[in-house]
Amino acid sequence: MSMFCFQCQETAKGSGCSVKGVCGKTDSVANLQDLLIYLLKGISIYNLEAKKLEVKKEEVDKFIMESLFATITNANFDENAFVERIKKALALREEVKAQVLQAGGKLEGNLHDAATWTAESIEEFAAKAKTVGVLSTENEDVRSLRELIIYGVKGIAAYAKHAYVLGYKEEALFEFMQKALVATTDDTLSADALVALTMETGKFGVDVMALLDKANTSTYGNPEITKVNIGVRNNPGILISGHDLKDMEALLKQTEGTGVDVYTHSEMLPANYYPAFKKYDHFVGNYGNAWWKQDKEFESFNGPILMTTNCLIPPKDAYKDRVYTTSVVGFEGLKHIEAEGGEKDFSQIIEHAKKCQPPVEIEKGEIVGGFAHNAVLGVADKVVEAVKGGAIKKFFVMAGCDGRMKSRDYYTEFAKELPKDTVILTAGCAKYRYNKLDLGDIGGIPRVLDAGQCNDSYSLAVIALKLKEVFQLEDINELPIAYNIAWYEQKAVIVLLALLYLGVKNIHLGPTLPAFLSPNVAKVLVETFGIGGITDVENDINIFLGEALA
The missing domain is CATH 3.40.50.2030 (Rossmann fold)
Incomplete structure (x- = not known):
């Protein structure tokens, strides 16, 4: 085994890539990414102490955020880029440590290795990288929860970065990302404490998507149909x-x-x-x-x-x-x-x-989108009337990611087979499985409402919460909304955790459940939130519609 990575849905054999990433990254890049994450934990140990002392250096927050983002699936495959980031991480860590000591901070004598290990050569980086990866946490359940948190934090970092470049940032997000990284070094934390931290990750997932929504709409206007x-x-x-x-x-x-x-x-x-x-x-x-x-x-x-x-x-x-x-x-x-x-x-x-030729035309026509929360709430009366009058029986949230697996044809067939009195709410590239199908409309309301990209899943949550208010319901799960979500990488993980934090239950996740969920952690998610996988189209539609009748 020259590497180990199981952060994406297409991981080898549904368990983990151990020679080369299915995504295409080499074992050396995978290992260097592990080492970078490890060093971010070390920087965070010092930087949280610095923040307590009112010593704040935005460069550090920015570096941690961008480095987390760089390790997301299919973002960066360049070995040299990670070598340079590791060198920068080591230098920044020592700068923050020095600032803490200069400000009168007291550092524990028994600091974690992530805060003390140092090296200069690429050979030393490569050797250390092999010892600090995912499998260095021996307890399977602790490992599962730690990785779930880290992948959620990677998703937060991605959305925070998009907002940051538009001039929108929140100190609380930087602090939480670093707090979560440090928590994954603490062997005294119980499984219950890690579950609580996972839910807190979902809370900050909601916050960062709200921040990005504000950044995008304040800068470029509200998306229009x-x-x-x-x-x-x-x-x-x-x-x-x-x-x-x-x-x-x-x-x-x-x-x-x-x-x-x-x-x-x-x-x-x-x-x-x-x-x-x-x-x-x-x-x-x-x-x-x-x-x-x-x-x-x-x-x-x-x-x-x-x-x-x-x-x-x-x-x-x-x-x-x-x-x-x-x-x-x-x-x-x-x-x-x-x-x-x-x-x-x-x-x-x-x-x-x-100097290039024009594009070769591969299709013609139009697709319709722009059904973010502002646009949908603008026609809320029409939607509510359609629901109350029985024209719309149920909404299906089919957000998330697309991927290469043949099994993802399931989502195309699922969309085709849904009853004509149902509406699909979507965000993310999962929509490419059905957004060019002619599924018609219900009283002028298209049966596929595309809110945008994965970060626009926030719009779907806002729409659901508004409908809950309009229908005067106590529980979001009383709404006629079912969740059949496709996932691929870490931005989808934070969307899932955000939905769980908002109290959404009975989410179906596919085409496979994450390999990083141990049997015990998966059991907790099933028993607490009703999370399930997918089976076949006919059976799943019956399950969803059966839930609607219950």
Whole structure:
């Protein structure tokens, strides 16, 4: 076993990648990611003490947040990038330690190894990395809970980063991420204490999604119900993917008047719903489908691609020279664009695009989205009337991630087979399994309401809480809403924990339950929250509708 990773849904054999990541990362990158997480725990030990002494250094909070994000599935595959981050982590840790001592802080004599271990060479990094990974926690249940917390914190870090670049931040989020990291080094914490911390992680999941929603809508306006073009024009183009709307804004501004069109791919589809971006005539629409199809769609696009966040898959030689990365994204050999003076210069990508052929058209037509909480609550009376009148019998939240597994065809068939008096609420790239199906509408209300990306799952929670208020219900679980959620990586983990914190029960999670849930931890989730897996379409629909009748 040269590595061990089980943080994503597609992990090898449903148990863990031990030679190379299914995502494409090498064993050395996986191990260096483990070491980086370990050192973030060490920095956090000192930084929490520094915060108590009112010694605050934003650079440290930012580094921890971005480093957590860099280890998310399909974000960064570049070994050198992690070596540099580890060197930076060691240096920052010592800086914070010195500041604590200078401020009169007292450090315990028996500090955790994550706060004291040091090295300088890559060889030493590699050797240490093999000893501090997931399996270094021997107790299976403690390991399961620690990893569940860490993966939730990675999701928090991703959303906090998106808000941060727009100028929105909360000290409480930084402090909690660091508190949670430190807690995973404490062998005295009981399983009950770790379960409580898992629920607290969900609480901060709600908080960070609310912060990001505020950041996005305050900066770019509330998403509007929008018909998005999925065809192409006869101009060279740039394809942008990921979740970073600030990068989207900068790219649109810099391409204006250049003769280069801009298209979104996969996670960036919701950018089409924001009023601030609609004013750009060269913003054409969305090209392609979910992230895992990029190996074909990037090739046919012909122009350069900008990856602002995950999900990147190892690029093929046919288009590798056209892929650019920025922020925490990385892959050896790809051109990386850093911000200089707070701004990013995309002129290199634009000049590259001018030399490329227009995109090959792979489909025509439109898809409809933009059903975030502001838009849906704007027609709440119509929705409530449809529910009270019996036109809408049930809502199905089918949010989450898409992935490569054939078993995910289940979600397409599930959407097709749902009764015509039901409505799908979706967010995240799971929607690509059914957002181009003609499922019709109910009295003018489309049967697929797309709120946006995974972070827009917050909108679905806001909608549910508002309906609870309108119908004067005591419990959110009394609503005619069922949850059939697909997961893939750590942003989906924090969405799940956020829903659990809000009291949502009987969530079905698929296509498989997480490998990092030990049997005992899975049992707790089942018994406490009614979490279950999926079976087959007909059976699951009967279960959901049976619950509605109960």
